[in-house]
Amino acid sequence: MKCTLCPRKCGADREKGLGACGVGDKIRVAKIMLHHWEEPSISGTRGSGAIFFSGCPLKCVYCQNREISHGGHGEEITVAQLAEAMLSLQAQGAHNINLVSPTQYSDKIKQAIDLIRDELEIPVVYNTGGYEDAEQIAGLRGYVDIFLTDIKYFSSEASKKYSSARDYFEMASHALDEMLKIAPECVFDEHGIMRGGVIIRHLVLPTLRADSIRVLETVAERIDISKIRLSLMSQYTPDFCDEHYRELKRKITTFEYQSVVDKATRLGYEGYIQEKSSASAKYTPEFRREENED
Numbered sequence: 001m002k003c004t005l006c007p008r009k010c011g012a013d014r015e016k017g018l019g020a021c022g023v024g025d026k027i028r029v030a031k032i033m034l035h036h037w038e039e040p041s042i043s044g045t046r047g048s049g050a051i052f053f054s055g056c057p058l059k060c061v062y063c064q065n066r067e068i069s070h071g072g073h074g075e076e077i078t079v080a081q082l083a084e085a086m087l088s089l090q091a092q093g094a095h096n097i098n099l100v101s102p103t104q105y106s107d108k109i110k111q112a113i114d115l116i117r118d119e120l121e122i123p124v125v126y127n128t129g130g131y132e133d134a135e136q137i138a139g140l141r142g143y144v145d146i147f148l149t150d151i152k153y154f155s156s157e158a159s160k161k162y163s164s165a166r167d168y169f170e171m172a173s174h175a176l177d178e179m180l181k182i183a184p185e186c187v188f189d190e191h192g193i194m195r196g197g198v199i200i201r202h203l204v205l206p207t208l209r210a211d212s213i214r215v216l217e218t219v220a221e222r223i224d225i226s227k228i229r230l231s232l233m234s235q236y237t238p239d240f241c242d243e244h245y246r247e248l249k250r251k252i253t254t255f256e257y258q259s260v261v262d263k264a265t266r267l268g269y270e271g272y273i274q275e276k277s278s279a280s281a282k283y284t285p286e287f288r289r290e291e292n293e294d
């Protein structure tokens, strides 16, 4: 069967070979763990139950998880084993099931959730690079509670150059519309842990400050941003980027990052801002805080 799970619609027969995302028909998983460095409302105090899937439809040139996303590093598991892994994370106290780079396995993920529907009590997070087919996202109704989606670029030149996806913003925007139909409001429990909603993540890249601002402005024009949370990330490190992209071979400056933070604040976004000084993924809850987010 020809695969059309992501906007590449490369049509690969994954039973016979690999798709453009680098993986075949079998689920490959690189890591299953309690993850403590996601946004505070996702990681909480006990951690997010992260399942890192191998392969990726985007394969950005600066990817920090290159071995997993580009190289397909990981172990093969069955749908039943994936379902067991979710229950095991739940038993370990995870606040949620965090599906990291799930796009290329979304059909199998739904099969796994169907197997344990009666036992799975924690929310399911769909943690994606944002390059998604809107129809596939619509099909996640009843399976996913929280969408943690990147919106990486506005410029089609940048998305073509760094992620081979000229139509990235268009696809990510339409996907976002579908996510908001499924999770129209951010819902938190009494401890500030997210139970449902959409978080838009944006990593500020060197030289692309103006594009980051266009992303923020355009999203704010398209949707009611009071319904989502924004997560701004400063953690870009040049170490993983190919020498060929010389403009990306440096960290972002304080000016670049702060100007994007200032714009987000002026536009009225609520959410999280990663510490500029942090090489690791530390967050300080910022912008305007929710009364129940503490």
Ligand code: SF4
Pocket (backbone or CB within 6 Å): 003, 004, 005, 006, 007, 008, 009, 010, 011, 012, 014, 018, 019, 020, 021, 022, 057, 103, 104
């Ligand atoms: S998920 Fe992979 S195989 Fe399927 S269309 Fe996208 S790139 Fe091709």
